[in-house]
Amino acid sequence: MTEDAFDLVLKVFGLDKHFKTGPCKVKEGPQDCPVTINPQKYLPASIRTMLQCEMTDNCFGLDCCIDLTFQLPLGDEDVTFHIPFWFKFKPCDFEVDARFGGFTYHKYILDYNWVHFFQKKYFDILDCETAMPADIIFVLDESGNVNQDVFTVSLEAISEATGKLAIGENLIHVGMSMFGGTGTSRTSFDLDTSFERKTVLQSIRETSFNKKENTDIGDALRYVCENMFVSSKGDRGDVKNYVVLMTDGQSNRGSTQTGVNTCRNNGVTIIAVGIGDGISRTELLSVVQDPNHFINTTYENLHSSLEEIIIQSIKCSADVSSFISGWLKQAGMEVLDGVKEGGKQLILKRLGLEDFFSEPKCDKERKPFTPNVGGWNNECPLGILDKPELPDKMACHFKDTCTGIECCIEIPFLDVTLHPFFIIDPCEYTLNYGVNTINETIQLINYEWGKTEKINLAGGVLQLQ
Structure with missing residues (x-):
């Protein structure tokens, strides 16, 4: 194939607007810009030399070009094409000008719909019904068929779901434990370890895996409700308590109902997340008081399904008015047309605002x-x-x-x-x-x-x- 024939092919497919004949020729940019941008350093070494870029004259953009040299099909002739592209901002004229090959974009900033800001x-305000304080402990299975890979998937799902919660000293506190057989439960971190979302998420991601052979769900529930929902470890007596139980198996040790009763007697609501087809639906449905607090999912869908059941089950966020109204009612106060100055300051302080x-x-x-x-x-x-x-x-x-x-x-x-x-x-x-x-x-x-x-x-x- 000749170069002329190849040019014809580009025109037939409308590619001649993007591929220009010959090597790049980019005008040298100014040398006194306050900041110099070098896009080449972000590219793989193999294609770094194909790109040329210079700052625009006003130092508010880049003028670039990509060189492409290759051998024509059905021949031994080498040809060179280039694709020009740029981004230019003109602050005095309130204009943005961008181009890649034959695609261009030109916008007058004053016509832009800034008001969506x-x-x-x-x-x-996150995704749930009402932003009320709560203590939540995730109880994660590390027994039976659980291995490091699926354990990591579970940690990632817990981290993502926790990122949606209203973490704060006066709002939601989070803790975490792991379990296997009888007497093997252990604490990853307690409810009062941190009230900062970033630190809590880091604690979740850094939780280690310790493989266990047997499974005792009842003992896992007993452990968390007796040893973690206590004031010395951050439990607050005036807020709602939740356990989020996550397992891909079923108990082969102990009595599940004993642990369930311990939690219920302490006023703890249990949410059960069964993963895969190795669970016992009967066992997990006996754990929850509300059937809507049970789901059966897979590791592939755990990220979305865990977040969904938490949003559905835990009152973790809302619009400001719902938050305030709910909080006032919980405190035994009436929602009036106006609130006295002292009450307003109390509300703002409770919200951290x-x-x-x-x-x-x-x-x-x-x-x-x-x-x-x-x-x-x-x-x-x-x-x-x-x-x-x-x-x-x-x-x-x-x-x-x-x-x-x-x-x-x-x-x-x-x-x-x-x-x-x-x-x-x-x-x-x-x-x-x-x-x-x-x-x-x-x-x-x-x-x-x-x-x-x-x-x-x-x-x-x-x-x-």
């Missing part, structure tokens, strides 16, 4: 949030956002510099406000964002675009994204 769910709401409130009825249309005070002269109408309790201001948005959101029940904002500084190459007392600044020149930024409140129970 503040829309709908300001707080992502006292410092977060310590600054003066914003006022959506005053400047810079008024005058507004549909909740928006747009003072940017260069463009108009595609703005949805905002809720009654919210107003936003698009600054006259066209580089920032700030909003004011009222939370009437507690008589507090949220004041989220973000501001782009094209001169310093920074993005400043935050809400209330939280203020973060990131460098745009080496930022990981597409990354979701999260602000954690109350020990990670509430997340602003």
Whole structure:
């Protein structure tokens, strides 16, 4: 095949827009950029020399090219093609320009729907019904057919499910134990080992495997309800207690009902997770008081099914109003139209949000949030956002510099406000964002675009994204 014939093949398949004849020719970039990006160092050595990249003239992008040299089919002629690609940001013109081969993307930033940053769910509050305090202990089988591989799968599933829980000193505490035959149960970590989600997840992942031959589910339950749900190891007498029992087998030692009775007499709710077809459904159904607290799954589906039954069975998270209402009722307090100042401070302290709401409130009825249309005070002269109408309790201001948005959101029940904002500084190459007392600044020149930024409140129970 000749080079001309190959060019014709590229045109027939529409690939000529992406493959350009000849080697790369990338214009040399400036040498005085504040930060230099070298994409080659992230590539395998075998293809590193095929890529050429230079910073764009304004130091806000990359102009790149990939060289491809190969032998034509049915011939011995070598040909060279290249694929150009780039990403260019023009802060003064509020433009983003990107290209890969024949694919191009051009966006005027002022037309971008930035408001999704503040829309709908300001707080992502996990997945469950109500965020009430609870003590939860995972009881994991390491006997019979369990080996290191499936034990690791179980740890990963527990870690993932625990990551969905509202871990915190005044919220959910987690512990973990393992079991085999009679008298072999052992503690991985107790309920009061840590109230930080990161530390708890690390403790789960670092749990060691100790193979046991026999299985005694009753003794495992007795151990956790007698030795771990105790005040000296972090058990709280005024919160709900849960055991999450995980096994892929059935008891061949001891009395299951003895352990079940111990837990029930101590007010502990048991959730049973049977894995595979080696379990006894009869035994595990006798362990739980509510049939909905039992599932039979597989190691392949354990990640999703464990998370699902925990969300279904444990009251671990909710919207703020449900949380507060439930907590007030549990404390024997009535939910009134207004709460006295002392009560508000008590609620905020219980939620771990006292410092977060310590600054003066914003006022959506005053400047810079008024005058507004549909909740928006747009003072940017260069463009108009595609703005949805905002809720009654919210107003936003698009600054006259066209580089920032700030909003004011009222939370009437507690008589507090949220004041989220973000501001782009094209001169310093920074993005400043935050809400209330939280203020973060990131460098745009080496930022990981597409990354979701999260602000954690109350020990990670509430997340602003």
